[in-house]
Amino acid sequence: MFTGIVTAVGHIDAISGEGPLRRIRIAADYDASTIDLGASIACGGPCLTVVARGPEGNGCWFEVDAAAETLARTAVDSWRVGTRVNLERSLRIGDELGGHLVTGHVDGTAQILAREAITGSDDPWGATARFVIEAPAKLARFIAEKGSVCLDGTSLTVNSVEGRTFSVLLIPHTLNVTTWGERRPGDLLNLEVDLMARYAARLAEAGGGG
Structure with missing residues (x-):
């Protein structure tokens, strides 16, 4: 669950795979140690699962998989290396709800x-x-x-x-x-x-x- 309040802007570092599954690497200024494998991050709207991550400079990189449903319903299929994307970490109980309740399930x-x-x-x-x-x-x-x-x-x-x-x-x-x-x-x-x-x-x- 998210709020639609963007916390960082990342950019696409790499895209691999073809057809119904893409592995996407995103660079951001988050602290890699605070991102768990399996965590959910809203990337340009869609809620995507972190499958790998690591430190990079003053920030980090993390990788997500975009499957057929995401590629068909969203603009993720048009992303290229260098594309900038709005990022939001998932909402925690007790966090301020600054926007509105957002699921990350793009329609x-x-x-x-x-x-x-x-x-x-x-x-x-x-x-x-x-x-x-x-x-x-x-x-x-x-x-x-x-x-x-x-x-x-x-x-x-x-x-x-x-x-x-x-x-x-x-x-x-x-x-x-x-x-x-x-x-x-x-x-x-x-x-x-x-x-x-x-x-x-x-x-x-x-x-x-x-």
């Missing part, structure tokens, strides 16, 4: 349609940015204005919704400490809809007989 990919810089006298640290995003048709019904959504492992508040498109607003801090600063129209994002919305819809379907 699909969404696409950025537009990026708009917003400046003003109340924004001394640089431009905030509004992103207009298109969700897959089967997931759009789970996205609500002022609700929560997890995109590339980042917990964000939905500003507006129109059909399959919705918008989110990112402040300069988020743009600087995550991969969002480099996001552009056309980019694919890992999308996880709000957990409560998913279960509410399923209960409504069951109550309606289908």
Whole structure:
């Protein structure tokens, strides 16, 4: 379980394997001694299991396996050496819940349609940015204005919704400490809809007989 609050940005060091299974090595500034084999780390959204790790410079490297389901449903298949990814360690009981409850089980990919810089006298640290995003048709019904959504492992508040498109607003801090600063129209994002919305819809379907 995660919160969608990014704690580091890592980059892909190596990718091996073909077909339905890839071994991915990620470099990050975590302390390798604090990462257990079998630990879960949200990597750009998907929850992936650490299968190897070790120290590297002032940080570490760790390896994860991405299987067929992850490759089919997420943007992991498009990762290349050098790709930067948002990282979050799994939530511990007693930790501050700064975002919203995130499982790391990505539902699909969404696409950025537009990026708009917003400046003003109340924004001394640089431009905030509004992103207009298109969700897959089967997931759009789970996205609500002022609700929560997890995109590339980042917990964000939905500003507006129109059909399959919705918008989110990112402040300069988020743009600087995550991969969002480099996001552009056309980019694919890992999308996880709000957990409560998913279960509410399923209960409504069951109550309606289908």
